[in-house]
Amino acid sequence: MARPSAYVKFVTLWALLGAVKLWLAASLDLFGDEAFYAWEARHPAWAYSDLPAGTAWLAWLGMELGGPTPLGLRWPFLLMGAAIPWLLARIAARWFGAEAGWRAGILCLLMPLTGTLGVLALPDVPLTFATLLCLDAIAALLRGRERGAYALLAAGLVLGALSHYRFVVVLAAGLVGLLLVAEGRALLRRPALWGVLALGAAAWLPLGAWNLAHRGAGVGFQLVDRHPWAFHWDGAWFPLVQAVVVTPLLFVLLLWALVQVWRRWRRGEAGPWGLVLGAAGVPLLGLFVLGFFADAERVSFHWPLPAWLALMAVLPALGDGARSWSWSWSWRAAHGLAAAGLLATFVWLAAAAMPTWRSPLADRPLYPDNFSGWRELAVAVAHELDRLSPSTQVVADNFMPAAALAFHLRRRDIGVLDHPKNHKHGRAAQLALWGYVRDSLRKRPAPVLLVLEDGAVRPRELVDWYRQVCVLAGPLPPPVTVAVDDGRKRFLLFRLPAGAVPADAPCVTPALGAIDRPGQRVPRGDALVFEGWTMKDGAGVRRVEVLLGGEPVAEAMLGLPRPDVVDFWRGSTDPAQPDLGFRAELPAGSLAPGRYRLALRVHGGDGSVEVVGARWLRVD
Structure with a gap:
């Protein structure tokens, strides 16, 4: 043939x-x-x-x-x-x-x-x-x-x-x-x-005409700013x-x-x-x-x-x-x-197209971050808007969630904060030209739903960014958390009421936390000891639960010294510092062999409840 x-x-x-x-x-x-x-x-x-x-x-x-x-x-x-x-x-x-x-x-x-x-x-x-x-x-x-x-x-x-x-x-x-x-x-x-x-x-x-009219912003980004x-x-x-x-x-x-x-x-x-x-x-x-x-x-x-x-x-x-x-x-x-x-x-x-396939990549470098979470975020924002005043404005911290919400919600009026990511990708000048950049949210003629993308800045810069948001918007109330793919991607929704924020209002930020111990794999039969840290600027942490598969399995003991965390997150205003550490323990044999999603449920001093520090744990 x-x-x-x-x-x-x-x-x-x-x-x-x-x-x-x-x-x-x-x-x-x-x-x-x-x-x-x-x-x-x-x-x-x-x-x-x-x-x-x-x-x-x-x-x-x-x-x-x-x-x-x-x-x-x-x-x-x-x-x-x-x-x-x-x-x-x-x-x-x-x-x-x-x-x-x-x-x-x-x-x-x-x-x-x-x-x-x-x-x-x-x-x-x-x-x-x-x-x-x-x-x-x-x-x-x-x-x-x-x-x-x-x-x-x-x-x-x-x-x-x-x-x-x-x-x-x-x-x-x-x-x-x-x-x-x-x-x-x-x-x-x-x-x-x-x-x-x-x-x-x-x-x-x-x-060329656009660049001449805008002080070479486009050429400047392509040839100077990004290199x-x-x-x-x-x-x-x-x-x-x-x-x-x-x-x-x-x-x-x-x-x-x-x-x-x-x-x-x-x-x-x-x-x-x-x-x-x-x-x-x-x-x-x-x-x-x-x-x-x-x-x-x-x-x-x-x-x-x-x-x-x-x-x-x-x-x-x-x-x-x-x-x-x-x-x-x-x-x-x-x-x-x-x-x-x-x-x-x-x-x-x-x-990337199917959540059931995408979720197992959550703790791997191949996780398709730029494709993930936009639909889930849009659904959550639409749900919140249904419960809020029709005059509520939506403001996102950077251009990516703002653009995704504009697409999925068919809205043209999504505001954006002056986020480092806007400048990194050459979009800051365009957003300013459209009039979408919000320089301040402290005087709000209408309610605002503020959307923060938790991973949009480097971890070391996260607390500083939260503090900048506090300067722009005032104290942040307990957020509604949108967790995608077992928490690998997280969005925080804050309902900010209309009105002016007092100049001396304290800065309250979202909670942060991590589980340092155990590592990613543990042998079956050993007692499981969980150690790590949590913090929440301006309000402090009242209680921490360890979650496995979304269910609480242990209550953490708080108040352990963690000077390394204080040194890393310089300028923290958590009232418990430097004692930001915690410890919790599960009896030997509590878990059958398998892969578990590990996370912390943090109860803040302001009444907030947030899930942070999600990662995978394998019991052999």
Whole structure:
């Protein structure tokens, strides 16, 4: 029986993955940044503080035609993501024939970065789509096929300018690629090309005008604020991170392809080698060097994706020229590893979409934090609003819960505090421009429901943030706690009545606490001794219960000295300090072997009851 052609394999795989992506796009709750883009879509503009307008416009189009649902938001991005493998196959086919094109398309479908592209409404989707439009158009022009190529290039340049500041890297790479080949240098002398480039440049004007009108806030964040611009060794992780996200063997083969492209260009061989060398080599080398000086806190593993796609277009043809047993083995193994990586990524996304799958990840680094809790928070806030005055205002501490609530509750009037996270992600200027930032809540003409995301700042900074909230809002009453995934993610809802807060009102913060002992695993049959600490500034702790699986199993003895806690949380106003420690004990044999969710129920001196310090305990 004849083996299926590469075309049949490509179409079958594309359809199968498309169905999975459609289900995920409909099932996943919004990623935190997606919610903000949806918020921007409700405020149409030519540019925003974090991005050009393209992502918000696509989100607006999606929700206008598909409704204000996750799938409604995502379907334009889903379509673009589905088109990207076809575009890559077309580019490779233009250079090396249809069979090589379909094989390149299969690689594009299997690599996790591109195989999942479009599931989320993120700017990398139009950015990648625009990059391939430009590469396809340039490839056609270099072969003398001008019909439609200039229009295609113009569309790619405009879409890229509207997608992200990072499209500048694509432009620089493309220019270098053209300069490396004689046909490219000849193309740069054609007036028609410069007319198209002028149109592409005009697409940047709204972003430039926005920055001029707002003191360069967007450019300042992208180029200055988010980068330390001082040497650090984090850039050394770049190859390892790329090997993981591209999948190891495919990463090695693509680097091998880059070396082969360079050699063929040096020998002056006919082919797309100079263009690919610029399109792939410039971003990879530039981003590798940049990694030693630039932002190491935010996610950037996806930045080199356009470079990998350019190399993917030539890899099958290069492999055909290096036919050997080792190449055949490497080719098959690369497909297998890429497929395994893609499957693992889909499983992780499916776990993020289903609480029963997501909850077991609560104490693991793979926990999908940015997908978690928004629906549960929206339900809890809606429930509270039903019990409060219709004039109640909702104020969230940072842009992520605010944007999620604006999406799920269909509200435009969600206020936001001046949170460090707003500045970290470049959203502070936009929130201020919309008038959503609340500088003070001490004089409240109407009741306020204040929403705090417990894990939005580093643990060491949490008490300081709570104190800042006290300065802004006055004493915080006992909160309603929204615990998601066994407490891994926690939101605190505070009902603040209308009226003015006295200037001398004491600062009362939410409770904090942790269980230091036992560790994560204990042997069956031993007595269980629980030791840790709790604190609540301004009110103190009256009582602490140890919870297993949500049920109280022991009452803690309070008042044990914990000078280390006082030293760590400097400036605490808990009246019991430095005696913030506790101890509780369960008799030997109380627990059967298994995995238990361990937590503390803290009763504050102000009458509040809060669950803190949740983590897992395994009894062997």
